[in-house]
Amino acid sequence: MDTSQDKPEPAPSKPKQVALYVTCLADLMRPSVAQASLELLQRAGCEVTVPAQQTCCGQPAYNNGDFSGAARIAQQLIENFEHFDYVVLPSGSCAGMLKEHYPKILEGHWLERANSFADRVYELTTFLVDICSYQxxxxxxxxxxxxxxxxxxxxxxxxxxxxxxxxxxxxxxxxxxxxxxxxxxxxxxxxxxxxxxxxxxxxxxxxxxxxxxxxxxxxxxxxxxxxxxxxxxxxxxxxxxxxxxxxxxxxxxxxxxxxxxxxxxxx
CATH class of the missing domain: 3.40.50.11810 (Rossmann fold)
Structure with a gap:
């Protein structure tokens, strides 16, 4: 007896929910990089959002010793981005700030959030290759x-x-x-x-x-x-x-x- 008709169809795969972090230099000096990054992520099958609340990642303050100022920026950025599956940046420098340095300047429950957030942050080429296997x-x-x-x-x-x-x-x-x-x-x-x-x-x-x-x-x-x-x-x-x-x-x-x-x- 053929029961193939009774088998449920597999659920369609859900697109990856990606927040594109544009970076200051792309925003101010080279918007074509942000546009190209958006197109690449969409071609890779991602559903992309560009959060309007994004600001500088705080790296200039951090590099010049203003750790408290950088921490305030980090908290704001985490709040705006942490609900996405992935956060992708066309910059290894800014991605490194979010992944490697936020946990160094935050404490308490903010440190826990920073560590969880860091796991979802990817530089663009790493995300396209390691997560999307993009061609x-x-x-x-x-x-x-x-x-x-x-x-x-x-x-x-x-x-x-x-x-x-x-x-x-x-x-x-x-x-x-x-x-x-x-x-x-x-x-x-x-x-x-x-x-x-x-x-x-x-x-x-x-x-x-x-x-x-x-x-x-x-x-x-x-x-x-x-x-x-x-x-x-x-x-x-x-x-x-x-x-x-x-x-x-x-x-x-x-x-x-x-x-x-x-x-x-x-x-």
Whole structure:
């Protein structure tokens, strides 16, 4: 007797409920990164919300010793984001602040909430690879690219293979830097406090990228990319800079960072 008709159909899988944390630099300096991140998460099958109450993560205050001020910001951010399944950021630096440093500056029940919250915080490329197993669309560009590993993402969160995996899945070959794990010199307020040293480190990173033959240096942290692009512009270095989210969605119309127009005269 055929009883297959009596078997209940499997319930459809529920989309992952994701809060996109835009970050200050994307909001103020490069909104295309936030838009690209949103599109990537949606393509990966996530239901994405961009909470309107989000503010700075508190990292500048924390890095300059204002731990009480950073703690107040942390509490506000946790309250606004902790009810989502996941919190995703296109920045290893800000993600590291939420995951690694909030538990260091909060106490009591706030520490418990910070630890629970940290378990749901992911940098964008890590989330797409480790949680979503995302397959990006193939990109047709044959231009050579190199990849910059930011210090916070690499050393705090172990982000190394994930961005390269996504680029490979998109058909983009990465030319590896000779000193891929060396700091670019940005370092948040370090570049303001030690401009000469910071500039020299940026020059070395830019030269390293150019030595690979790459036309574009890709990264996952806007702070590094903005600092490097600004330095390259001031020293007349012919290399482009883009965030990995922009590359993975095939954004060819937004000008490279620190450029006034897109390549080939695109708007």
């Amino acid at each position: 990006p669309a193939k990109q047709l560009s044959a231009k050579a690219v190199a990849y910059h590993d930011s210090c916070a993402g690499l050393r705090e969160l172990g982000i190394k293979a994930q961005p390269r995996s996504l680029l490979a899945r998109a058909g983009i070959k990465v030319q590896e830097l000779a000193q891929a794990e060396v700091c670019c010199g940005f370092g948040g307020t370090f570049c303001a406090k030690m401009p000469a040293i910071s500039g020299a480190m940026a020059d070395q990173k830019i030269q390293d990228a150019q030595d690979t033959g790459a036309e574009t240096l890709i990264g996952g942290d806007l702070g590094c990319l903005l600092a490097l692009a600004g330095r390259a512009s001031r020293t007349n270095k012919d290399i482009q800079f883009r965030h990995i989210a922009e590359v993975l969605i095939g954004d060819s119309t937004t000008p490279p960072i620190a450029k006034n127009e897109a390549p080939d005269g695109a708007a």
